[in-house]
Amino acid sequence: MKIPQGQRSVLGGAVQSPATLINPNRGSNNAPQLAQTFCFEESTMPRSVANALLNQQFRQALTPGAGHLMPGAANALAARVIEATGHRMLMVSGAAVANTYLGAPDIGLVSLAELASHVGAIRDAVNIPLLVDGDTGFGNAINVVHTVRVLERAGANAIMLEDQTFPKRCGHFENKTVISKSEMVQKIKAAVDTREDDQLMILARTDARSMEGLEAAMDRARAYQEAGADFLFIEAPLNIEELAAIPREVPGVHVCNLVVGGKTPLLPQKELATMGFSVVLYANLALQASLMAMQKSLQHLHDHGSVNGIEDQLMMFKERQVMVDAPHFNALSDRYGERTV
Numbered sequence: 001m002k003i004p005q006g007q008r009s010v011l012g013g014a015v016q017s018p019a020t021l022i023n024p025n026r027g028s029n030n031a032p033q034l035a036q037t038f039c040f041e042e043s044t045m046p047r048s049v050a051n052a053l054l055n056q057q058f059r060q061a062l063t064p065g066a067g068h069l070m071p072g073a074a075n076a077l078a079a080r081v082i083e084a085t086g087h088r089m090l091m092v093s094g095a096a097v098a099n100t101y102l103g104a105p106d107i108g109l110v111s112l113a114e115l116a117s118h119v120g121a122i123r124d125a126v127n128i129p130l131l132v133d134g135d136t137g138f139g140n141a142i143n144v145v146h147t148v149r150v151l152e153r154a155g156a157n158a159i160m161l162e163d164q165t166f167p168k169r170c171g172h173f174e175n176k177t178v179i180s181k182s183e184m185v186q187k188i189k190a191a192v193d194t195r196e197d198d199q200l201m202i203l204a205r206t207d208a209r210s211m212e213g214l215e216a217a218m219d220r221a222r223a224y225q226e227a228g229a230d231f232l233f234i235e236a237p238l239n240i241e242e243l244a245a246i247p248r249e250v251p252g253v254h255v256c257n258l259v260v261g262g263k264t265p266l267l268p269q270k271e272l273a274t275m276g277f278s279v280v281l282y283a284n285l286a287l288q289a290s291l292m293a294m295q296k297s298l299q300h301l302h303d304h305g306s307v308n309g310i311e312d313q314l315m316m317f318k319e320r321q322v323m324v325d326a327p328h329f330n331a332l333s334d335r336y337g338e339r340t341v
Helices: 033-037 047-061 076-084 094-102 112-125 141-154 181-194 214-226 240-249 269-275 285-304 317-323 326-336
Strands: 014-016 068-073 090-092 130-133 158-162 201-206 231-234 255-257 279-282
Touching (some): 068 285, 112 141, 141 158, 158 181, 181 214, 214 231, 214 240
Parallel strands (some): 068 279, 130 158, 158 201
């Protein structure tokens, strides 16, 4: 699509236009300053146009060594918190969706329709780019065609596909298995051919490190890049030497996934950027933090019969309403003569 002249980027670059990308359906009062600075009137930009601009800006931001922090979200509320705390991009984490929506482990139980519903809700809630975890593409190359269409319509700005067999497992679980390199190449080609907007990015993930070794995993990454993947993700390297080898031996745009309690060492953002990583992904940090907070506060309530002593660990009612954008809905109520929140 043709981008209006003069647009500036939500992600900090100059693209070209007097206004910025903003969710056309709902503006967030808690958006980071960078996203607030360049903003269209809500009614002037269709969602499809806004998402196309986000696609372009997201692609421009992901350069080798950029070291962007990318937290993961399970739902629209977590996405709002991510945006409100200043982050410029997020991942819709398949593991987080499975854990929160089903109360189940990340073993391929979430359907494409369920995932797309979560993506749509998150897209409506925030104005920053979304990398969506498309798991295995929910089947073969033909299934990938359908998956990419559905997730792009839902609001994805990038889609991750992995080379595990179906049903997949969390990347830091044991006993994973992968499909052949040639089969995954065809799935990547199907995704690239299917996307409606060629600025929407395809992230190719390989889980082959744990079964075939790092060299084989890097060989797969090269093949996926040649097939058209825009950026790469080698899951679960085991040490600093392996981390450093990935962007050095496979030049391109890379994601490093850091899981607290997982297999990969938790290196600082700057160190990973120096190695050459474009994205430092904390796919489940928000989930892990919220789980711990819920467990502690609910245990305190059970043990003491009140919340006395932990009030400072809880978000107050008024702040919670701001976080869910109640002022926006109050403005709609004023406009249409309904009661305010």
